[in-house]
Amino acid sequence: MAIESSKGLLKERGVRLTRQRQILLELIDKTGEHLDAERLFQMAKEKDPKLNRVTVYRTLKMLKAGGLVDELDLMHYGGDQHYYETRLKQEHAHVICLRCGKVEEFFGEPLQRLRKQIESHFGFQVLLARTEVGGYCAHCQTLRAREVEELRLLTVAAGKPAAARAPSKRTRRS
Amino acid sequence: MAIESSKGLLKERGVRLTRQRQILLELIDKTGEHLDAERLFQMAKEKDPKLNRVTVYRTLKMLKAGGLVDELDLMHYGGDQHYYETRLKQEHAHVICLRCGKVEEFFGEPLQRLRKQIESHFGFQVLLARTEVGGYCAHCQTLRAREVEELRLLTVAAGKPAAARAPSKRTRRS
DNA sequence: GTTAGTGCAAACCTTTTGCAGCTCT
DNA sequence: AGAGCTGCAAAAGGTTTGCACTAAC
Numbered sequence: 001m002a003i004e005s006s007k008g009l010l011k012e013r014g015v016r017l018t019r020q021r022q023i024l025l026e027l028i029d030k031t032g033e034h035l036d037a038e039r040l041f042q043m044a045k046e047k048d049p050k051l052n053r054v055t056v057y058r059t060l061k062m063l064k065a066g067g068l069v070d071e072l073d074l075m076h077y078g079g080d081q082h083y084y085e086t087r088l089k090q091e092h093a094h095v096i097c098l099r100c101g102k103v104e105e106f107f108g109e110p111l112q113r114l115r116k117q118i119e120s121h122f123g124f125q126v127l128l129a130r131t132e133v134g135g136y137c138a139h140c141q142t143l144r145a146r147e148v149e150e151l152r153l154l155t156v157a158a159g160k161p162a163a164a165r166a167p168s169k170r171t172r173r174s
Numbered sequence: 175m176a177i178e179s180s181k182g183l184l185k186e187r188g189v190r191l192t193r194q195r196q197i198l199l200e201l202i203d204k205t206g207e208h209l210d211a212e213r214l215f216q217m218a219k220e221k222d223p224k225l226n227r228v229t230v231y232r233t234l235k236m237l238k239a240g241g242l243v244d245e246l247d248l249m250h251y252g253g254d255q256h257y258y259e260t261r262l263k264q265e266h267a268h269v270i271c272l273r274c275g276k277v278e279e280f281f282g283e284p285l286q287r288l289r290k291q292i293e294s295h296f297g298f299q300v301l302l303a304r305t306e307v308g309g310y311c312a313h314c315q316t317l318r319a320r321e322v323e324e325l326r327l328l329t330v331a332a333g334k335p336a337a338a339r340a341p342s343k344r345t346r347r348s
Numbered sequence: 349g350t351t352a353g354t355g356c357a358a359a360c361c362t363t364t365t366g367c368a369g370c371t372c373t
Numbered sequence: 374a375g376a377g378c379t380g381c382a383a384a385a386g387g388t389t390t391g392c393a394c395t396a397a398c
Contacts, residue, residue: 018377037363057364071250110287110288126308135298192354210387254362256388355392363384366382367381372376372378
């Protein structure tokens with residue numbers, strides 16, 4: 001179980017395994033991935049109502065600095081918050097549908113190849129790598145085409161030029 | 175000149191080319207890249223002291239939505255702000271040294287290969303792609319090794335366990 | 349003359365900090 | 374016992390919004 005190795009690593013470094021940290025580690029490890037600080041906080045609060053949001057931030061920061069979690073933005077699909085996932089998996093890219101928000105993961109040799117080329121090309125020591133791709137998933141491509149067409153009809157009917165308007169996208173706190 | 179094609183694209187869409195937008199477009203286009211909103215604002219203010227920070231944000235948002243600029247984070251090296259660059263160049267990865275902050279750009283076939291694989295593997299329509307790599311540049315690797323060694327000596331001398339402490343890194347507004 | 353775009357002030361969300369008190373080891 | 378952590382309140386940074394006014398077409 002991945003969580004044990006995390007605990008081990010932290011202990012080695014003289015980091016105290018407090019109740020709060022155990023809760024957070026467990027959540028990050030068990031809950032698949034792509035949690036942001038706020039959601040992690042909400043989940044942690046259920047296990048310990050006293051646990052403070054600040055502790056979540058501090059813990060995430062420590063885990064990130066220690067290389068135990070990776071920080072993602074997922075193309076800022078949901079806003080400006082960051083998402084976190086354990087670092088134990090193989091390197092992968094995140095593929096985000098900009099319409100439905102679904103996140104896919106892509107493993108594949110171009111990623112390793114990219115890393116190696118950067119290392120040899122610049123003599124660079126790669127510690128973190130992050131690839132995020134945004135677009136439309138297979139399902140949403142159809143729906144999107146329909147939406148665009150409807151919009152076109154509307155604006156043409158109103159005698160407007162083809163100026164499209166992007167819908168407001170601020171969905172932060174539900 | 176790239177800026178002319180940007181203007182053309184905007185005009186086609188019925189976007190008004192205000193004085194402010196012309197200033198901002200010109201700055202983004204001429205000033206190489208990796209400007210954040212605040213720096214862009216400071217530069218724009220020199221050309222038009224009345225120009226407001228909000229206009230910068232609104233313009234960047236529009237350009238991003240219209241696919242004319244790409245948004246980067248550069249691994250949050252300098253904080254949580256976003257950076258922008260024109261989208262006319264070939265796709266490339268950003269390689270950020272976490273010690274000195276230097277940003278290199280990497281062009282190379284793994285990137286195109288990655289994009290194609292994602293498109294065919296998921297039937298995904300890729301609109302944006304972003305690869306950011308963090309680590310130490312050739313120059314900083316040496317210096318970093320020295321720093322780590324010095325830290326080790328210090329903590330050993332003080333009879334401490336090997337718990338390293340990450341230095342505070344909040345350099346936002348200078 | 350319209351309607352899109354601007355400036356201003358004020359809000360907003362996310363994240364960080366200072367400090368007193370608690371708790372792991 | 375004592376450094377390391379936590380919680381609380383308050384701040385900070387970056388970005389967005391509401392609204393009246395201005396300017397591009």
